Amino acid sequence: MPHLFSPLQLNDVTLRNRIGVSPMCQYSAKDGTPNDWHFVHLGSRAVGGAGLVFVEAAAVEPRGRISPEDLGIYNEKHTEAYRRITDFMKEHGAVPAIQLAHAGRKASTYRPWEKDEKGAGVSDEQGGWQVIGPSPIAFAEGYKLPEELSKEEIHNIQESFRLATVRAREAGFQLVEFHGAHGYLAHSFYSPLSNDRTDEYGGSFENRIRFVLETVRIMRREWPENLPFSVRISSSDWIEGGWTVEDSVELAKRLKNEGVDIIDCSSGGNTPDAVIPAGAGYQVPFAEKIRAEADIYTAAVGMITQGMQADELIRNGRADIVLLAREMLRDPYWPLRAAQEVHQTDSLAVPPQYERGWQ
Template sequence: MSLLFSPVDLGPLRLSNRIVVEPMCQYSAEEGRATDWHAFHWPNLAQSGAGLAIIEATAVEPRGRISWADIGLWDDATEQAFANALAATRRHSAMPLGVQLAHAGRKASTHRPWDHHGAAIPPDDVHGWQTVSASATPYAEGGVPPIALDQAGIDDVVAAFVASARRAVRLGLDLIEIHAAHGYLLHQFLSPLSNQRDDAYGGSLENRMRLLLQVFDAVKAAVPATMALGVRISATDWVEGGWDLAQSIVLAKALEARGCHFIDVSSGGLHPAQRITAVPGYQVPFADAIKQEVAMPVIAVGLITEPQQAEDILQQGRADAVALARGILYDPRWPWHAAAALGADVAVAPQYLRSAPREHAARFVQAA
């Protein structure tokens, strides 16, 4: 029996299989509002056969967007647009859907990746704004320095995450993932490379973890017990003297003690000096190491592209679920093909049942 196609619980949320569609920015919003592109894209993800799809990094305030074209969930207009785009998905799929709540910090105010290679936009440009961070150190040398958040600014960030989480609950989403990876604001507070503060939020590991743990506690207190809540981290900066696996394990244990339902383990993104050799499954060892230290489910991601590779990761006890991002964009029916390869059942919409190859027809079962 395939472990990849067996159920798994992320806290109160049961997934029918252990394939997760990771958040993938679409850079297709208008003033933070979801558009027709999202109304097309989300239903497509929901027909993939995965156990869960997490909607792209969703900014908790306008200055927290990566680019001017990022989606947000910070006011009634962005909430209503989100609801409109979500409606078609919900009509035709019962797949659990989550949202990744995010703040880009000093990596905000950029072009879309296909425009000017995603370069930073200065605050005086029509599409730019002043960024904020843990310290006044820019991401790239020569960049516009961010403003170091003071206590009032930190309090506002926590409140923004809470307000967006409450909107996610109203939207009927099943899961919230707090984005503390890839060099964005919460990661900027975690890493000593970007956090040079000398107050209660800087210096020691305990202090650098403080903001993320405050955000987590505040969001958990604001959402119902039926809402699955987890965190995505970068397990290492891939830069000497930066955030690393040992610190990630301490953080994972602290999150678990607070009732975190899952941890999604990625890496990198904080510093341009990172050196990564991206080979198949290159981030799985980080997930594996964290899984040995916590009981909550661990999601592994990073060039997991083959069904047997995914199955082996789970069978070897290196993670509890596996996630795909670009692989799903390239092949939106990857879980169908994985089920065929592993001799497992996968639920598909009745309109698609007859698409199964004859030798695998029995493996396609009608989705609820």
């Protein structure tokens, strides 16, 4: 029976345990380029014992950034800067992963700690830009009204995802994830709350998932078959008339047929008025249902904070990977503490420089 510290084989890549650092935007880049902050932030969590470490959402084109300070992967300068980070993570036993993203209608905003003072949108004079989406429907009051994408523009964005996938491979990443969640571009296509198109990219379920399937297909062709490919989805919009977990199961089945290895099961983010019952492990049932009914590996995420809690999810087959976000901000060495909590100290990946602190 696998447990939290069992290795996980994903194609030709082996995670040393089932613990992953979830993608978390740091809003600290300049012109999309990772810097020393990202190196230390990500490197610390590799040293801390996680099996999988995700770089935050990296935009595939400049207007795909959530804020002007977001990471990107749309030029060769970015590729070189990431390679330093991936080399370090691999040296310390973690699998380096990157989430490729486009923020769509939720782009061009202030950083979270500036929004209360300045509001959501960023003016053009302050480095902002026109946002885009499947339909001219703003995310919320204070957000910019997106321009509706033409089919030619959709294909151009898909080409940007293809090129970003190539760069991710050249930068040394061993897992790539397509960001299809949280109200960003891909999610805004498949959710009926944000897509009122009447062409082949809107209307029916099959049409609304077309952008996701096409883009993943394009990316998967560029990503080596022996390396794992993940897709993060919002498993539910948490609102009547929105996207449902049953929709997610059907999407996951189609993504598996496109060569996707893991469904990263998050939720929400596409409407400001959803009522989300946030609490310990509140999104785990999504990972459990999709895993069982779509027969695909899943990652569980969301208010997972304790070692025994995470271990139970793996032991009982509710998910294959546990991703932590805020808890990893509080403690980059959480995996080392969790190993003691679940009595798997033989699995401790303690650097020799730190061993005397764990004896």
